[in-house]
Amino acid sequence: MKNSGKSLKSPAAERGQQAEGLLVDIFEQAGWRVERQPKHQKPELDMIVRDSNGVIYAVEVKAAVEGRADRLIPLFSQAVLQSQHGASKNAVPLAVVAAPKISRGAAERILKFAAQYAPDAAAGVIDFEGLRLFRGPHLETLNAEAPKSSLSPKSRRVSGHLFSDLNQWMLKVLLAPEVPEKLLSAPREQYRNASQLAEAAEVSMMSSFRLVQQLRNEGYLSESDSYLNLVRREDLFRRWQASAMRSVKEIPLRYLLKGDPRVQLRKIFDSGRSCLALFAAAKALKLGFVEGVPPYIYVERIRPADLASFKNLRQCEPREAPDLILRQAPAPESVFRGMVSANGLAACDVLQVWLDVSSHPSRGREQADLIRRKVLGKIIEGKR
Numbered sequence: 001m002k003n004s005g006k007s008l009k010s011p012a013a014e015r016g017q018q019a020e021g022l023l024v025d026i027f028e029q030a031g032w033r034v035e036r037q038p039k040h041q042k043p044e045l046d047m048i049v050r051d052s053n054g055v056i057y058a059v060e061v062k063a064a065v066e067g068r069a070d071r072l073i074p075l076f077s078q079a080v081l082q083s084q085h086g087a088s089k090n091a092v093p094l095a096v097v098a099a100p101k102i103s104r105g106a107a108e109r110i111l112k113f114a115a116q117y118a119p120d121a122a123a124g125v126i127d128f129e130g131l132r133l134f135r136g137p138h139l140e141t142l143n144a145e146a147p148k149s150s151l152s153p154k155s156r157r158v159s160g161h162l163f164s165d166l167n168q169w170m171l172k173v174l175l176a177p178e179v180p181e182k183l184l185s186a187p188r189e190q191y192r193n194a195s196q197l198a199e200a201a202e203v204s205m206m207s208s209f210r211l212v213q214q215l216r217n218e219g220y221l222s223e224s225d226s227y228l229n230l231v232r233r234e235d236l237f238r239r240w241q242a243s244a245m246r247s248v249k250e251i252p253l254r255y256l257l258k259g260d261p262r263v264q265l266r267k268i269f270d271s272g273r274s275c276l277a278l279f280a281a282a283k284a285l286k287l288g289f290v291e292g293v294p295p296y297i298y299v300e301r302i303r304p305a306d307l308a309s310f311k312n313l314r315q316c317e318p319r320e321a322p323d324l325i326l327r328q329a330p331a332p333e334s335v336f337r338g339m340v341s342a343n344g345l346a347a348c349d350v351l352q353v354w355l356d357v358s359s360h361p362s363r364g365r366e367q368a369d370l371i372r373r374k375v376l377g378k379i380i381e382g383k384r
Contacts, residue, residue, distance in 0.1 A: 012065075018213050019063035019098035020046055021194075022126060025209060029195045030142055045086030049094075055138045057094040057122060058087035067102035067127060069109040076110055080118045094136060096124035104145070107133045130206060162218070163243040166203050167211045168334035171240070172351055173201045174230055178379045183285055183350035185340050190227040197228060233382045244355040248330050249302050252294075252322030253313045273300045275339045275346035277327055278360060281353045282367055284342035287374060289367045294322045298329045298348065300336070350375055 024034050027049045035048040047059045060083040062075035079095035087093045095118070097110060107125040111133060114123035122136025130146040161167070174197070176186035191197040198208035212228065215221045220236050222229040230236060275281070280295035282288045316322050329335040338349035348356070354371045357364040372380065 012063075015063045015065065015098075015100075016061070017217065018128065018209070019096075019126070020061050021213055021216075022098070022128065022209055023047075023059070023061055023096055023124075025193055025195050025205065026126070026132060026142055028193060029205075045083065048091065051138055053138060056091040057136070057139075058083050058091040059094045059096060060086065061096045061098060063098040065099070067099035067106055069106040072097045072099065072102070072106065072110055072125070073113050076114065076123070077117075080114075080121050080123075084121060092136065093121040094124060094139075095121055096126060098126045098128070100128045101146075102127040102131055104131070104133075107131060111135050128206060128210075130204075162211075162214055163240055165331040165333045166201075166207050168240070168331050169337050170197060170201050170203065170208060170211050171230075172334065172338050172349065173197065174228060175351065175379060179350065179375070182340060182342075183375065184338055185349065186338055190229075192227050231382060233380050237380045241355055241358050244330070245359045246330065248327055250296075250325050250327040251302060252316040252320075252325050253310070254316050254320065254323045256312050256314055273329075273332065273336045274298060275336065275348055276342070277329075277335075277348050278353065278356050278364075279362070279367060281342075281348040282357065282371065284345060284347040285340075285350055285353065286342075287350070287353070287371055289370045290363045293362050295324045296327050297324055298327055298335055300329060300332050302326060302328045 020036075024036065024047065027034050031052065033050045035050075036046070045058055046061050049057045049059055060079040062079045064071045064075055076095055076097045079097060080093065083093035083095050095114070102125060110125050111123055114121070114135060122134070122139060124132070124134040124136075124139065124142075126132050127146065130144060132142055132144045134140060134142050172184060173186050174191070176184055177188045177190065179186075181188070187200040189196075189200055191200060194208040194212040195205055197212065198205045201208065212221070215228075215230070220230055220232055222231045275298050276284050277296040277298040279288065279290045279293045280297075282290075313324075335348060335352055338352060339346050340349055341347075350371060354368050354376055357371075358368040359365075360367075
């Protein structure tokens with residue numbers, strides 16, 4: 001998928017890069033050896049792939065904005081010609097077409113066209129939601145159906161945001177080896193590709209691939225390291241911090257009956273996914289700086305039914321000082337997957353605390369600066 005002079009930031013170029021990167025991931029995950037931009041080959045060839053049995057394919061990938069067969073068949077024809085022209089004598093041409101979403105029927109029409117008009121070439125159809133259909137020796141083992149998703153189209157668009165919920169969690173996983181274990185709960189390895197990251201973070205391969213591709217497109221991944229290493233971190237963290245400056249649903253509450261605060265908090269935590277947040281979490285992590293702010297508690301959602309389950313709490317009257325503030329987690333997967341146990345209570349991880357307090361009016365900037373100075377400085381600056 002060669003660049004035809006358009007900016008790498010154009011949607012067509014990004015779509016092409018995504019398709020090529022996805023195909024690399026598919027082959028590598030299946031144990032094939034992939035050589036991108038192969039030497040001594042024709043310039044129109046995207047990659048050479050080899051399996052352990054000595055099968056070699058010369059691959060050309062084309063991507064379309066729509067998954068309609070009438071849009072993909074002309075691209076497939078072009079890919080066949082380029083793969084045939086670029087293939088060496090011991091390599092079989094493999095033409096692959098891709099789109100954000102392709103129906104099974106459209107994919108089968110493309111493979112039928114391939115069998116009729118390009119019988120000497122192998123063929124593949126992939127989409128960005130998980131569909132994989134291949135025809136050719138040793139390729140059928142790569143086939144997979146797209147997983148059924150309950151997400152609406154609107155939700156799928158939001159997931160492409162660099163700081164979506166799962167993306168924030170995966171960023172924490174990438175940074176975890178540099179963060180003390182007591183301050184962030186996450187696997188601590190180095191990952192060579194999106195597949196390894198997806199497995200470690202327990203997310204779908206497509207979620208991981210989209211993040212890796214976006215980080216690469218925006219220059220936040222090292223081009224020289226053999227593993228996924230974040231660079232330009234000052235800018236990345238600045239944007240991450242800015243993305244957290246949004247309104248969050250929260251409710252001030254008072255206890256009906258006073259008692260041991262830790263016992264009271266445990267009852268809230270036992271009711272579902274919840275943890276100490278903001279300044280209370282900072283204090284639990286022994287990074288506290290601000291006093292006199294009622295404890296913030298993250299919960300997965302705030303609904304009347306959820307509030308009714310807290311028997312010893314009531315909403316504050318106007319101008320009444322709260323005993324605690326219930327706050328709906330803006331990124332529940334990132335918040336609750338990364339939380340740690342601090343003195344027997346669940347608390348947000350240090351990255352989450354830094355993000356959340358940064359814009360808080362009660363000396364939040366000073367609290368964030370303290371966390372950066374004590375823990376995150378070298379991480380943000382990229383110093384090991």
